Each structure stands twice: as C-alpha cells, then as structure tokens.
Amino acid sequence: MYGAPALPPDFVSLPYANPDAPKGGRIVFGNTGGFDSLNPFVQKGTAPWQLRFWGYESLLARSWDEPFTLYGLLAESVRTAPDRSWVEFDLDPRAEFSDGTPVTVGDVIWSYETLGREGHLRYRGLASQVEEIAQTGPRTIRLSFNTSDRELALIAGLRPILKEAQWEGKSFADSGLDEIPIGTGAYVVSDFEAGRHVTLRRNPDYWGRDLPIRRGTQNLDELRVEFYGDETVLFEAFKAGELTAIREFNAEKWETQYGFPAVLRGDIVKSEIPHKRPSGMTGFVMNTRRAPFDDWRVREAMLLAFNFEYINDTMTGGAQPRITSYFSNSELAMQPGPAEGAVRELLSRFRTALLPGALEGYTLPTSDGTARNRTNLRRALTLLNEAGWQVQDGRLTHPEQGRFTFEVLLRQGDTGNQTAIELYSRALERLGIDARVTKVDDAQYAARLVDYDFDMTTFRRDLSLSPGNEQRLYWGGHGVDTPGTRNLMGVSSPAVDGLIDAMLAAQTHEDFTTAVRALDRVLTTGRYVIPIWQYDVGRIAHARQLHYPGRLPIYGDGVGFLPDVWWYQGD
The missing domain is CATH 3.40.190.10 (Periplasmic binding protein-like II)
Structure with missing residues (x-):
C-alpha cells in the first residue's frame, strides 16, 4: 500500500513459512x-x-x-x-x-x-x-x-x-x-x-x-x-481427543483449566503466539438506531455501569488487559490526552460533529475493582438524569420512553458472554434498569443482525495495520439504513465518513497514520461499544x-x- 514490497521478485517462500514442511496429516x-x-x-x-x-x-x-x-x-x-x-x-x-x-x-x-x-x-x-x-x-x-x-x-x-x-x-x-x-x-x-x-x-x-x-x-x-451446542461441550470434546486444536481466549482458563491428562502427558502442547496487530474491538455493541442508545449520555452511563475491573477479575483472573480504543496496541491508536498537531487540525474540520472527549481527550471509565462500583454508578445516574431519566418506584423511567428495559441478544451456546452480561445486569438493576437476555440459534441470530433487530449484542471487529475501504462497511453512514452491513451500532457521523475519506486519500504513511488516529478518537468517543479484554x-x-x-x-x-x-x- 505504501512503499515497496519487502520480498524480492525471486523470493522462494513467505518468510514465516517452512518451505521444507512435510505434507500429510x-x-x-x-x-x-x-x-x-x-x-x-x-x-x-x-x-x-x-x-x-x-x-x-x-x-x-x-x-x-x-x-x-x-x-x-x-x-x-x-x-x-x-x-x-x-x-x-x-x-x-x-x-x-x-x-x-x-x-x-x-x-x-x-x-x-x-x-x-x-x-x-x-x-x-x-x-x-x-x-x-x-x-x-x-x-x-x-x-x-x-x-x-x-x-x-x-x-x-x-x-x-x-x-x-x-x-x-x-x-x-x-x-x-x-x-x-x-x-x-x-x-x-x-x-x-x-x-x-x-x-x-x-x-x-x-x-x-x-x-x-x-x-x-x-x-x-x-x-x-465439528459443531457443538456451546463452548463448554466443545472444550470437553477437545479434552476427550475429538478435536486436535483449539484457540483459547480466556487467560485464566488457559492457566487453570489446561492441566488435564493429555496436557500433562505431553500429548497436547500449549503454544502462545505474540502479534503486533491492532486490538480491534471486542465487547457489547449498542444499537443507536433505537432509543435510549441514540443518546451518547446514555451510552456513557452504560460504560460507567460496566464494572470491567471486577468482571475481568472474575472471568479471567485480571490477566487480560482491556481494549482502550479500536486501534490500541499499535502505532495507529489514538494518543493519550488532548488531540495535538496534525490530528487536532484534521479533527477540527469536523468540530460540530464531534462528541465530548474527541478533542479534549478521553479514557474509558475505570472502577475501584469492587463489586459495588459506587462512584461510577453515581456518575452514570447523573448522566441518565441529564438525559431525562428518573427513578420512580425503583425503576428508571423516562417521560416519553417509559421504563428503561432492553434486550441483550446472544448466540445459543455463548456461555462466556452470558456470564459477563449476568454480572453486568446486577449493576444495571441497582440503577433501575432491566436488561433481559435472549439466546437464539445461529440462523436466527444472523437474520436479526441483518435487520439490526437488537438493542445490544456481542461485537467483534478485527482491524489490520492497514485499514482501508472496509471501514466504510464497518461504520460508514450508508450502513445506517442499508440492511446487512457491518455497521451494527448504526454510526451516522460526518466526522467518521470524512476521516475515512482522508485515510483513503493519504499518499504518505504520516498522513495515513494521522487520519487513522483521528478516526480512532471519533469512534472511541462515540461510545458505541462497551469494550472488554483484548487478545494481546x-x-x-x-x-x-x-x-x-x-x-x-x-x-x-x-x-x-x-x-x-x-x-x-x-x-
């Protein structure tokens, strides 16, 4: 994309392949x-x-x-x-x-x-x-x-x-x-x-x-x-020798549940593969096509109520770092603090379309690690009050939207995310919010995503070191009303569309990096996704x-x- 290819015209094999590898198996x-x-x-x-x-x-x-x-x-x-x-x-x-x-x-x-x-x-x-x-x-x-x-x-x-x-x-x-x-x-x-x-x-x-x-x-x-009903059954099948390879995304499980006999005998090997790619975004996405998630203050409140430190400690032993932005873990990530230099200049073209934090600086809410998370819940309630929500008879209520209830759509067998949502729901109950989980099979899940028929659901976008036209599919404005795009959150932002244009028009690595860092800021401060842990x-x-x-x-x-x-x- 930029500069010259690393391999010469007469290269023998890719640098990470073994040209003498045997065939078979x-x-x-x-x-x-x-x-x-x-x-x-x-x-x-x-x-x-x-x-x-x-x-x-x-x-x-x-x-x-x-x-x-x-x-x-x-x-x-x-x-x-x-x-x-x-x-x-x-x-x-x-x-x-x-x-x-x-x-x-x-x-x-x-x-x-x-x-x-x-x-x-x-x-x-x-x-x-x-x-x-x-x-x-x-x-x-x-x-x-x-x-x-x-x-x-x-x-x-x-x-x-x-x-x-x-x-x-x-x-x-x-x-x-x-x-x-x-x-x-x-x-x-x-x-x-x-x-x-x-x-x-x-x-x-x-x-x-x-x-x-x-x-x-x-x-x-x-x-x-082979296909299994849920992750638990799949893991048991691997332990029984029905599968020969499995990817593990939970660091604590990797350390505590891979001591079964086949591992101890050496029949199963545990390999760790480092990388230098962006974290991408993994978490729970909010559909901004629907109230109440069309209000950024509500989305920020949902981020505040998600007690990542406690949930991460419960589910992974605190071993996995949190995603901090869409391109975190790479040179393309937004830099800490206020936007500066070329990034600020580029963002300023879209000043009226920016949400708080894009220019001033933004970091995800952090808790004290306790189950109560009182400070963040108080801040969440303040934002919800500003958005017109008040507690009545123990339930959060809006004069036009009624009680604050929403559905979390999950795939059948998605036990890991269900556990995280169950922990999250307890905090939401304390705010007077009712989050109900609906689990459906793969066909129903795919059909509902095509029609954006959800309030909140799981989200994963792998991002590369050279983002390009796929960014329009992920969060371009045309995806708000067009069924079946990957813009699940319903991003509709002149700033996002303009920064994608700037990224695609860049002819130098410096201009490209500036545009992606600016885009990362706008997406992160859009508060569209509740990020969880990254797979570093x-x-x-x-x-x-x-x-x-x-x-x-x-x-x-x-x-x-x-x-x-x-x-x-x-x-």
Missing part, C-alpha cells in the same frame, strides 16, 4: 452453533466461517508479515497507473479450478460482477467504485475506477474467483447446501452433515502447489470442523504432532497462520 477444529449453507459468498444462510479462506483464491495474496502487501497468485503479473486509477492483471496460464478446468478471463469478470451484484455485502462496495472491467488481452483483465482511492487497486486483487459455468441456470444468491461453489484453492469439501460437521481434503492436483507464495503452506491433507497474544492448544515455524508473522495468529503454515509430523 489432519487437523480437527470445533465451532459452536451450526450451519445451513456451504456458500460463504452470499448474504443468505450461515456458512462455516473457515470456508472462504480454505477453498478459494484471488488474483493476488497477502503476506501477513507486512501491513498490506500483495503478491501474485492467480495473476502472474500486475500493472497499475501511477495514481492507481486502474489496475491490470495477467492470469497465470497454469491456473485451474479444483475440477481441472482452466481459469479464464470470463470467469474473473463474471466473479467480480456477480459478487458485486448478488454476493455478500462485503463484496458490493468495490463494485460501486468500478467504472469498467474489461478484457484487454488473451489473459488480461483491467479494472478502471470511478473513485480516487489508492487502495482499490489492492482490494481488486483480493476478490475470490469462482467458476462461471457452474451457475448456468442456477441462482447464485439463493444457493446453500445444494451447491458448493467451485474454487481454485487447495482444499475441497469432501464430506458434510448439515449443522454437524464439514470436511475438506487437499486436492492432490492443486494447480498452485509450486508457487513461491504457496511453498511451505497448505501442508495438511485434511481439515475438519494468541493461545492455541494442539496435538503434539502439529507444528508451526519459529519465525512468526507480524499479524501473529491471524487468518493466514493456522492451519496455513502448520504441518503434521508423526512421532
């Missing part, structure tokens, strides 16, 4: 919930989230040891204008789909147009910014853009390429379990039972096995995902036969790490 993961689709590229249904990463490829591929640098995959070469107003790709003549048929320019154009028109909303933003997509040579495609956005040339290289002929006479948008999209990736679905399990096998004839970017990756013969290190427990390279990427245990660069080696 299998890995079994566990998911909670279920699935009713095997098409991860459409809005309809719920597909196992892993599918789009394991079985499908794009023209270019990322190195996860650089903030945002792409190398050739289905495309053997790429050209772009100095201002990146267009990008042109030359297809590798060896590129094939998993059924052995060649990838054509027609497949590429069909994939871009179909995903942009009928695919999941994550793919539609690019389509609106493409002026023209055309064949300019026997194996060459050019995309011309109608927007001045230097990131588009990179984003264009990351769209999955699917087989056009498969969908003749069939509905792509309505497909589910009946039709599994054919891709070019190394893994193909070989077996599944709806809602129970899905297995992918490595294609022995995979076209790209000798490419430098693939050398030392995709080493396992079989990838399997990846924790993976796995069978001793599973190994990974000693050289780790800067993104750590991100999308391109497990199982991509792991291998199986018997005793």
